[in-house]
Every structure is written in C-alpha cells, then in structure tokens.
Amino acid sequence: MTSNPAVLRRRAAIELDEAVALQLHKPKLRPWIVFTLTVVVAFFGMIYSRISLDRTAFELDELEGRIAEEEARFLELEVEVAQLLDPARIDQAAAELGLQYPAELVSLEVPAIEAEGLDPGVRLAQLDNLLSAQP
Amino acid sequence: MPDVRLALVGAFFVLVWLGIGVRLVDVQALNADAYADRGFEQRVRQEELVAVRGSILDRDHQAIATSVDALTVIADPTLIVDDVATAQLLAPLVSRTEDELIDAFASDRRYYVVQRGLTGDEAESFKLYVTANNIKGLFYATEPKRIYPFASLASQLVGFVGGDEGRGIEGLEYRYDEELAGVPGRQVVERDPYGNPIPQGHHTVEDAVHGSDLVLTIDSQIQFTAEKMLEEALLDTGARSGSVVVLDVQTGGVLAMANAPTFDPNNRRHAQPWIFRNGAVANVYEPGSTLKVVTVAAAIEEGIVEPSTVFDVPPEYVIPLEPEPKIYQDVGHEDTLAMSVGEIVARSSNVGTILIQSLLGNETHHEYLASFGLGTSTGEFPAESAGSLEDATDWCVSTCGPSTAIGYRVGVTPLQMAGVFATIANDGVWMEPHVVDAVIHDDLTVDEYEPVSRPVLSKATAQILQRLLMGVVVSEEGTGWRAAIAGYTVGGKTGTTEKYLPDQGAYSETDRIASFIGMAPISDPRIVVAVVLDSPHGENEDGDDLKFGGVSAAPVFAAVMEAALHDLGVPPDAP
Known part of the structure; x- marks a missing residue:
C-alpha cells in the first residue's frame, strides 16, 4: 500500500479508465428489447387484427343472413297484404257482414268545385244539335 | 463398425432431408402456382345467385303476381x-304419400x-x-316461388310460370318472360370442407339483376266486378264461356279483361287446359250487329248518308243465287218501313244496313274496317288472334258486301270490337289497346308505354255515332234498353250471331254468340265495355230469349259499366 499521491492518482485514473472501458464495452440491450417488444406487439397485433377481421366477417355474414331473412319476411308480408286486398275476399267479407251495394245512386254537387269540361247537359244538347242539323 | 453405422444413419437422414428439401422446392418454388391453384379450386365454389322474378302489378301497384x-x-x-x-x-x-317416401328413402x-x-x-x-x-x-x-295473391283474378291475362326454372308459360308471364325473369348473378366463394365460407377468403359477387316489374293498366276492382258478373251470367244464361273487356277510351288502356270460366294459377293442377286460353284476345267470332256501327260510320264520314237520311226498308233483302237465293231478314217488321239511319241503328236493321253498305262500296268499307283495327293484332298478348279480314279485292260481288255490313264474314276478337267502340267514344281517334302501362327495371328506370293512335273518323261523325248509339239504349225501338244505368247516359249496340262451327264448316242451328258493346257517359265518354257470351240459351224471368245480346249480354254490360264508372269516380250526367 503506498501513500504516494502520484501513484494513487495514477491508480485512480487507471480504475476510472477501466470503469469507462467496461461501461463502453457493456452490450447495448435496450434497443434489442425495444425491437423484440415491437416485433412481439406487431405479431400479436397482427393476430388480433386478423381475429377481429374474421369476427367481423362472421358478424357480416350473420347480418347478411338476417337481411336476407328480413327481406324474405318483407316479401311475405307484402303478399299477405295483397291477399288481404283481394277484391274477392273483401266481397265475401262484405257479404258475410250483410253489406249491400246501394240501390240508388246519390250524387252530391259541391258548388265551390267547378266540374271539368263542358256541362253534360250542354254537351248532350250539342250532340242533339248535330243530329238535328242534318238535312 | 460403429462409425459405418453412424455414417449410414447420417446418410439416411441426409437423404431424407434432401428429399424433403427437393419436395419443398418443388411445392414452394417450381410448381407453387399449380399447387396453389389446385388448392384454390378445391376450396372455391362458383354459385349461381337466383334472380328474383319481377312482379306484375295492377294500375294501383297492387301485386297480381309476385315471388x-x-x-x-x-x-x-x-x-x-x-x-x-x-x-x-x-x-x-308433405304432398308425397308415405309409400312414395319409403321407396325414395x-x-x-x-x-x-x-x-x-x-x-x-x-x-x-x-x-x-x-x-x-x-x-x-x-x-x-x-x-x-311464384304467388298470385288475387288467386283467379285476371288469371288468363296474367298467365303463370312452370317448370323447375319458373319460366313463364302462359299469358303475360310468357309474353314478358325475358323482362320478368331478370339475369342470374354469380358468386365465387372459398368454403371449408363443411361448406362454411372462409372468412377473409376469396369472395367475389356478381349481383343478380332483379327482374323488371310490369305495371298493368288493369284496375283490380273493375276486373273483379267483370269476372263476377260474367260468372253470374254463365250461371244465369247457361253460356259455355264468355269474355268482358273494359277499355279506357282516352288511352286505350285495358281496365279489365275477364274470361269465364276461370282458374286459380296458384293451384291449376286440376284445371282443363282450354280454360287457360285468354278468350278476349284469342277467340275469334263474327261480331254481327255490333259491326254495323262501322258500316254506318263509314257512310256518314264519306258523306254518303246523313243520320236523317231515310231508307225504305223491306223486311227482306234477297240476292238471287243458285241453287237457292240468299235472304237477309229483319226482325220486328213484315212490311216495308221508312227508316232514318238513326232508326236503322236503333232497331239494328239488317236490311237497312245492307242498303247503306250498297251505297258505300266494298273497297271503302274494307278501308274503314282495317282503320278500326280489324284484321291486325296488337302483338301484346300471347296467342292473340288478328282475326280475319279479307282484302276487298277478294270479296265476292254477291253476298260479301251485305254479309260484312251486318257483321258476318269478318272474324274479330272481343278486344278488337272494344277498340272499334273506343274509337267512336274517343271522338274518332283509334288508340291501340294495351295492357302494360310501364316496365320498371331493377335500376328503377321506367319504360313507359308509348301510345299508338290514328284518326279514323272526324269528331263530328264520331259524336253523331255516339248519339245514335245512345238511341239504341234509350229509344222505344232500341234493342239495348237493358244496358241503361241510373244516373248516366249510355250508348251501345247489341249483337246476336249464329255461331260458326269450324269442324262442321257450318253455322250452328241452336247456338248463338250474344254480345253488347257500349260506352258511357255519352256526354263525355270515358269507358267502353264489351261483353261477349258463347251460346247462352233459355229464357230470363220475363220470358225473353237469352240468345239475344240485348237480353243476356246487355245486363252484364250495365253491371260492369256502372261499377267502372263508380270506381273511376265519373260523375253522373243523366238528368
């Protein structure tokens, strides 16, 4: 053990250099860890997205099936409506209810509404004039 | 020795790995595309997407036929x-018997x-x-599956589909099959061995094109009334069959085309095939007196006669022929009567009409018959007949003119005769009768019917005819008084002809074709109804012979016309 300050300084300098050298030659793990983590995340992310896409595809498939079912149901209801509107069915139902076609026609004249075209009386008179105008 | 065995085992593994490597290169590199294609072909399936057949709709867009x-x-x-x-x-x-199922299983x-x-x-x-x-x-x-929600309504007109492919085989289903059928689509999809689609797999779709919808001019309410009245007429008169045509005068659109007897296309298994025939366009008959309007209209239009022109009309018109003369007779008078043209029409005088035709001449007469649409078909209806109208040059000099004047020798369909009266009702303009008003395509584009028309008579002549036809219904001598409707002025013409039997080459001694064709309201004609009954017989409750059109067909006309006027909201015009 020396107490020479110069030697001590020299030894301290050497230890410092070694420590620095050791520090400098220490393997750089962080980038690798980051890289590995990125790859792993990307890998699982890809798998997850693939699964999500598959799940979405299944859901889409199911929805398309339901749309087809609803469309078919809609068509069936349309047919049902048409069958309910069948004049023969309505006629039969009316007969069962005892409804009858009115024996007498009653026409209502609404003064505020002007009839289109010539008054029927005028038109018939014109037709008669056509006949009587013949020599 | 151990070294040798070790070398052999090593060599074996080297060869195995080498083989695997070669195969790997073959599969992954050299023939990669071929193997990929084979795998793809095993997974992928090409499937046809069925095109939904278009619907047939009435004028209110209610489905008469749909899928x-x-x-x-x-x-x-x-x-x-x-x-x-x-x-x-x-x-x-199921519709199969137990034995059928056991055999099949x-x-x-x-x-x-x-x-x-x-x-x-x-x-x-x-x-x-x-x-x-x-x-x-x-x-x-x-x-x-094709469904006809209104069952038998307009069944002969609409027709039906058949066969595994559901193609139209009768009626409009057949005539417009190409438009209704649509175009099948195609999808290519990757499926697993159980047939389930592989998510994210190959999937291409070429959508099917939905068949076009046909919008008809048919009014279901009027159609129903026409069919109901016709069915009742068959029961009341014993007629074998009948047809009713209702035309919109201004457009030529067919509001109703009824035939009886009828059938339900949803369940036609037990129907006789002849019932499928749309008699309104396929059955040809000699129109008889209803065709006299053409003779009279042509003579007035040509200025040969006036409505007030008076003829001395004998009860018989005799054409001397060998071995026996041809005799045309009038009903209802035994002495020569002075009749105006108006009276000739009202009384439906055969002899009077023949006298008018003799002044008109065959060639001019033929021109008018053709102008009114006789001898040609519209081409819109399957099995539609053009009727028969010989060229004027082929008319014989003796009986052809007189016979044609009173509605013989000319073969017509009920639709054609409705067209004749619609021309008069439309102030002399012939509108082509049609039943398809529009075709709605899958892309919602619409092909609307393009009207086809031609002037046949002047407005004045047409209106004179309208008034003369009114006389048939309202005058004391008129043969069509049963066609009158409360609240409306009605004009029309009765027709009763001997039924021609083609297989015998002769006229039936007992059977008649009875008809009534008319229009209303006369003040502004909107609707024409033609009623034709095949072989009505017996008497009505008043003891009148049902073989006459004025007795059997005119009441059907009145019922259908009244319903049509009310349905279309035509205001009453009679005082």
Missing part, C-alpha cells in the same frame, strides 16, 4: 336412420326433393317439427 322465397326440403336417404318411421312422420306434412341416391314451396309460417312449423321429432337426413334450400 317469395320458399323452402325446399331435400332428403339424403343414406343419412336417414329409419326409413319407415321417417316416412310416417313426414307424410302428413330406401334407394341409394343421395338427393331427393321431399317438398317444395313452403313459405312463411308453414316453413317455420316444418323446421320445428323436424327438430322436435329428431328427424335426420333432411336439408333445406331456398328457392323462389
């Missing part, structure tokens, strides 16, 4: 555990259609039944 998805039940007999028990369970629910085929066309609740109930009874070996497929 729905229906369930088809298919059996794989090799998967059915107990043939007899399964057949016993299924037989009550005992066979070694793998595809047997148990039932087609189950819809709605029927299909659901069937599936629940199969599940509840644990029936194995059944599969389901969806196929379109």
